[in-house]
Amino acid sequence: MRLEIDDLTKKIKDQQVLDRLNLKVDAAELLHIVGANGSGKSTLFKLVVNIMAPDSGRIIVDAETHIGGLIENPSFMEDETAKQNMKFLATINRHYDETKIRALFERFGLDYDNKKRIRGYSLGMRQKVGIIQAIMENQNLILLDEPTRGLDQKALETFKTLIHELVGEKKTIIIASHDNLSDLSFDRILRLDKGKLAPL
Numbered sequence: 001m002r003l004e005i006d007d008l009t010k011k012i013k014d015q016q017v018l019d020r021l022n023l024k025v026d027a028a029e030l031l032h033i034v035g036a037n038g039s040g041k042s043t044l045f046k047l048v049v050n051i052m053a054p055d056s057g058r059i060i061v062d063a064e065t066h067i068g069g070l071i072e073n074p075s076f077m078e079d080e081t082a083k084q085n086m087k088f089l090a091t092i093n094r095h096y097d098e099t100k101i102r103a104l105f106e107r108f109g110l111d112y113d114n115k116k117r118i119r120g121y122s123l124g125m126r127q128k129v130g131i132i133q134a135i136m137e138n139q140n141l142i143l144l145d146e147p148t149r150g151l152d153q154k155a156l157e158t159f160k161t162l163i164h165e166l167v168g169e170k171k172t173i174i175i176a177s178h179d180n181l182s183d184l185s186f187d188r189i190l191r192l193d194k195g196k197l198a199p200l
C-alpha cells in the first residue's frame, strides 16, 4: 500500500477547494481528517479514487493498493436488494466472498437475505451497507467519509470494533468527519482547512 499526495489543487466553480495539498500516508496508519462542512473532504477522496481529476498536483498509489471507499452518500442500484448490490459491486473486482459479507451484515444487525429493495433502506441501514462494501474485498486502503452518519449507538459500537480489527490487520484507514471521533485511537489527526491539511 502506498498513498502520497503532492501539491494537489482543485477548483470547483471558482472556489479553491484544495490548494497545494500534501499528504503522505504510512502503511497501516489510522488517520483522521477533520474538516468543516464544505472544507473539501469528499473532494479529496474523490480525487484519490480517481472519479475526479485534479487541476494540478499528483496522487501516487502503487499496484498493491486496493482502495475501498464510502464517499458522500453511498449509492446503490435502488431497485435491487442488498445482496444483488453486493454481488454486483464485488463482481467488478471478482472478489465476492459471501460468507464474509454475510457475517458483516449480521454484525450490523442486517439480514443479508432480505428481499427489500435498497430504496426502502433507512439512512443508517444504507450507511452500514456502504461501510461493508468498502471493506468486504479485503481492501488495504479504506476511505470513509462521515461513516458514523445515521448510525445508532449499537451500530456505532460495531463500527468502532470493526475499525480496531482492521487496524489489527494492518489496513490503512482514513476517516473524514466534521467532528472528532475521539474514542477511536487515531495515529494522526489532520485538519482540512483552506484547501490544506495541517496538524490539529
Ligand SMILES: Nc1ncnc2c1ncn2[C@@H]1O[C@H](COP(=O)(O)OP(=O)(O)OP(=O)(O)O)[C@@H](O)[C@H]1O
Residues within 6 Å of the ligand: 012, 013, 015, 017, 035, 036, 037, 038, 039, 040, 041, 042, 043, 044, 178
Ligand atoms: N458538484 C459540485 N458543484 C458545486 N460545488 C461543489 C460540488 N462539489 C463540491 N462543491 C463545493 O466544493 C466544496 C467542497 O465540497 P466537499 O463536498 O468536498 O466538502 P466536504 O468537506 O466533504 O463537506 P461535507 O462535510 O459537507 O460533506 C464545497 O464548498 C462545495 O459546495
